[in-house]
Amino acid sequence: WEKDPRMLDLAEMIGQGKFGHVLRGQLSNPDGSVLQVAAKTVHQNDAQAHRAFSHEMAIMITIQEGLENPVRCSNIVRLHGIITQSEPKYILLEYAERGDLLSALRQSRNGDARQNFWRLGVDVARALLYLQELKLVHRDVAARNVLISADGVGKLADFGLSRDIYTDSVYMHRDNPGQSNHLPLKWMALESLRDGEFTHKSDVWSYGVLLWEIATMGNEPVYPGPLRPDCHHLINVLEEGHRLQLPRGCSMNMYRLMVRCWSADHDRRPEPQDLIKSV
Numbered sequence: 001w002e003k004d005p006r007m008l009d010l011a012e013m014i015g016q017g018k019f020g021h022v023l024r025g026q027l028s029n030p031d032g033s034v035l036q037v038a039a040k041t042v043h044q045n046d047a048q049a050h051r052a053f054s055h056e057m058a059i060m061i062t063i064q065e066g067l068e069n070p071v072r073c074s075n076i077v078r079l080h081g082i083i084t085q086s087e088p089k090y091i092l093l094e095y096a097e098r099g100d101l102l103s104a105l106r107q108s109r110n111g112d113a114r115q116n117f118w119r120l121g122v123d124v125a126r127a128l129l130y131l132q133e134l135k136l137v138h139r140d141v142a143a144r145n146v147l148i149s150a151d152g153v154g155k156l157a158d159f160g161l162s163r164d165i166y167t168d169s170v171y172m173h174r175d176n177p178g179q180s181n182h183l184p185l186k187w188m189a190l191e192s193l194r195d196g197e198f199t200h201k202s203d204v205w206s207y208g209v210l211l212w213e214i215a216t217m218g219n220e221p222v223y224p225g226p227l228r229p230d231c232h233h234l235i236n237v238l239e240e241g242h243r244l245q246l247p248r249g250c251s252m253n254m255y256r257l258m259v260r261c262w263s264a265d266h267d268r269r270p271e272p273q274d275l276i277k278s279v
Helices: 047-066 101-107 114-133 190-195 200-215 231-239 252-261 272-278
Strands: 008-016 020-028 034-042 079-083 090-094 146-148 154-156
Touching: 008 034, 034 047, 034 079, 047 079, 047 090, 047 114, 101 114, 101 146, 101 200, 114 146, 114 154, 114 200, 114 272, 190 200, 190 231, 200 252, 200 272, 252 272
Parallel strands: none
Antiparallel strands: 008 020, 020 034, 034 090, 079 090, 146 154
């Protein structure tokens, strides 16, 4: 997967976050072909960022090498290479010309375009099925982490929080269960917030929130209480049975599917293969 940095020609910045940024670039291959890539890098002096960066790199390689049939990866952003033998280090990812789903939803609010986005929900469900087969949990399934290719295919991205669960069907976030730790609280399952427990079924809960984001054309999830609740408040709200409300214009069938994704009993949530058929 290692690439020669001299083969990478960087252009403008297309994204920036707490730990680093993403640049559009062109990667020249030995056969003379040129690929458009998104080159992801981190702040060089941030040890935490470097750990997350190395972890995401390893996860992306696992995903690409996990199954022999590359078609199975079509709804996960592809890895085109890494640069680790020089500074700055880069993860070279598939470039999605149409940006992220959350931005697309918010830019389309003035039109009647909601129906056009449901099929992207199916794409994400296919990505979750692939991750389930690899025994990987994403832990940050959300509209902001779905990219849209030039031909309109949804691709799950940003695996910085993901974890492998090869040794068990559950991943325990043991550091500080019940505390925030910069986690995407309003997208997280009850057992993840309360117990630090992550499975493919906690990804299904987050997927239900993603469907709600599509139904609201990109609204931020709102629960009773403050707009930005802390972890303990959100646990109490969810344990009392509160869930995100029915979005205006959303069908009852679609909302029932969301509510099933948010079942307190993770065994009662749909499987990814069920979501593919239902959305």
